[in-house]
Amino acid sequence: MSAAAPRSTWSNRWAFILVTIGSAVGLGNIWRFPYMTGAQGGSAFVLVYLLCVALVGLPLLMAEILIGRRGGGNPVSAMLKVAEENGASPWWGLLGWIGVLGALLILSFYSVVGGWVVDYMYQAGSGVAVATPEAAKQGFDALLADPLRLVFWHTVFLALTVGVVARGVISGIERASLLMMPALFAILLFLVLWGGMVGDLRAAWHFMFDFKPEQLTGQVVLSAMGHAFFSLSLGMGAVMAYGSYLDKQSSIARNSFWIALADTLVGLLAGLAIFSLTFAHGLEAGSGPGLIFQTLPLVFTHMPGGRVVGTLFFLLVLFAAWTSAISLVEPFVAWVTERLGVHRAIAAWGTGFAVWLLGVAVCLSFNDWSGWKLFGLNLFDQLDYLTSRVIMPLSGLAIALFVGWIMRQKNVRDEISLPVAPFQLWWRVLRYLTILAIVLVFVYRLLNPDP
Ligand code: TRP
Numbered sequence: 221m222s223a224a225a226p227r228s229t230w231s232n233r234w235a236f237i238l239v240t241i242g243s244a245v246g247l248g249n250i251w252r253f254p255y256m257t258g259a260q261g262g263s264a265f266v267l268v269y270l271l272c273v274a275l276v277g278l279p280l281l282m283a284e285i286l287i288g289r290r291g292g293g294n295p296v297s298a299m300l301k302v303a304e305e306n307g308a309s310p311w312w313g314l315l316g317w318i319g320v321l322g323a324l325l326i327l328s329f330y331s332v333v334g335g336w337v338v339d340y341m342y343q344a345g346s347g348v349a350v351a352t353p354e355a356a357k358q359g360f361d362a363l364l365a366d367p368l369r370l371v372f373w374h375t376v377f378l379a380l381t382v383g384v385v386a387r388g389v390i391s392g393i394e395r396a397s398l399l400m401m402p403a404l405f406a407i408l409l410f411l412v413l414w415g416g417m418v419g420d421l422r423a424a425w426h427f428m429f430d431f432k433p434e435q436l437t438g439q440v441v442l443s444a445m446g447h448a449f450f451s452l453s454l455g456m457g458a459v460m461a462y463g464s465y466l467d468k469q470s471s472i473a474r475n476s477f478w479i480a481l482a483d484t485l486v487g488l489l490a491g492l493a494i495f496s497l498t499f500a501h502g503l504e505a506g507s508g509p510g511l512i513f514q515t516l517p518l519v520f521t522h523m524p525g526g527r528v529v530g531t532l533f534f535l536l537v538l539f540a541a542w543t544s545a546i547s548l549v550e551p552f553v554a555w556v557t558e559r560l561g562v563h564r565a566i567a568a569w570g571t572g573f574a575v576w577l578l579g580v581a582v583c584l585s586f587n588d589w590s591g592w593k594l595f596g597l598n599l600f601d602q603l604d605y606l607t608s609r610v611i612m613p614l615s616g617l618a619i620a621l622f623v624g625w626i627m628r629q630k631n632v633r634d635e636i637s638l639p640v641a642p643f644q645l646w647w648r649v650l651r652y653l654t655i656l657a658i659v660l661v662f663v664y665r666l667l668n669p670d671p
Contacts, residue, residue, distance in 0.1 A: 246544030264435035288463025295457030319457030335373030341534035382572035419496030
């Protein structure tokens with residue numbers, strides 16, 4: 221292992237929290253969470269999701285940061301080192317590989333959606349009016365049908381992302397999050413207040429929080445758990461990579477708690493803002509992945525000051541997506557720079573190019589290549605399905621097994637400096653509940669194989 225330059229550490233404790241919140245808060249919170257909540261009928265999904273964050277998400281977040289910091293390297297070398305230290309097989313290194321490569325797969329379609337966001341921000345800023353629901357749908361379909369436009373914005377988004385990673389951990393990644401995350405919180409609060417004033421906050425609240433047991437189906441539980449993984453950036457080495465730049469004094473438990481809390485709050489607030497506006501205009505909450513791209517432009521068109529609010533909204537989504545995309549590139553780039561000794565900028569742009577190519581295929585899967593399907597899914601849906609329903613839960617399971625059952629308890633204790641009682645609580649939850657929850661969801665899926 222070429223231990224070339226000394227590794228960076230974040231400038232202070234807040235930096236790690238903000239950067240990791242930057243990874244967690246993304247399209248998952250503002251695009252995926254509201255549309256899934258809408259499509260799954262509302263509150264039951266929200267409540268199961270909250271339960272999954274507490275029982276599966278938070279414990280795993282701690283476990284992943286722990287491996288990263290203990291291993292002090294990119295996900296591949298960190299897994300190898302921690303496995304060796306605990307007398308486990310070097311095959312565990314594979315888990316690092318799965319994460320690093322899986323993250324690039326996610327990025328290839330994440331960047332395409334990031335491109336939609338930039339396109340819509342541009343439209344909102346230039347005052348494109350969307351008068352009727354039909355026009356909104358046509359506008360979205362027109363974007364998907366235009367390969368050049370998709371590829372153009374995908375290229376812009378990916379270049380923004382790679383440009384930050386190329387500048388380095390502190391002067392690129394840390395600085396970008398320190399600038400964007402406070403702006404993101406400010407815009408989000410403004411939008412929720414705005415939604416409360418001009419929208420129907422009460423209806424949004426009831427939709428999201430009134431518990432309706434009849435909505436609770438296996439499908440809801442499944443998608444809520446998958447979403448907890450996606451939203452907290454779990455199972456892909458992303459938080460592992462960020463954890464490897466964390467100094468030994470910081471408390472993993474406390475940091476993880478704040479990260480999980482902030483990520484959850486942003487999703488809930490975005491949901492409240494979006495549904496307030498959606499319901500006030502009598503629009504459908506369950507319109508699916510087009511929710512923020514079709515419903516909201518319509519709302520913005522019919523609202524005073526909508527051009528400014530609309531632009532701000534898509535800027536918010538852009539910041540969220542951008543800082544998340546950065547965390548999808550970093551694990552692999554860290555491996556290339558540390559293991560192959562390649563200059564960071566070259567590693568970043570080279571990785572970006574490979575992801576760009578796959579992303580172009582994703583762009584084409586909506587139009588020219590839409591005839592090419594596997595199990596009825598186009599490439600975009602295949603990649604989403606493979607990563608968030610297969611790779612993430614399986615590697616999350618492997619991480620829980622590794623930290624809960626393979627690592628020596630002394631080494632785990634060393635990293636998680638909690639008093640005995642809370643430590644035992646976390647450790648037991650990870651060893652039993654987290655593992656049981658993931659396995660149950662998997663078995664359920666095997667028995668009920670619809671999407
Ligand atoms: N959590 C991000 C979101 O909510 C997406 C993301 C970033 C991610 N890095 C990840 C998902 C690593 C899984 C693994 O949009």
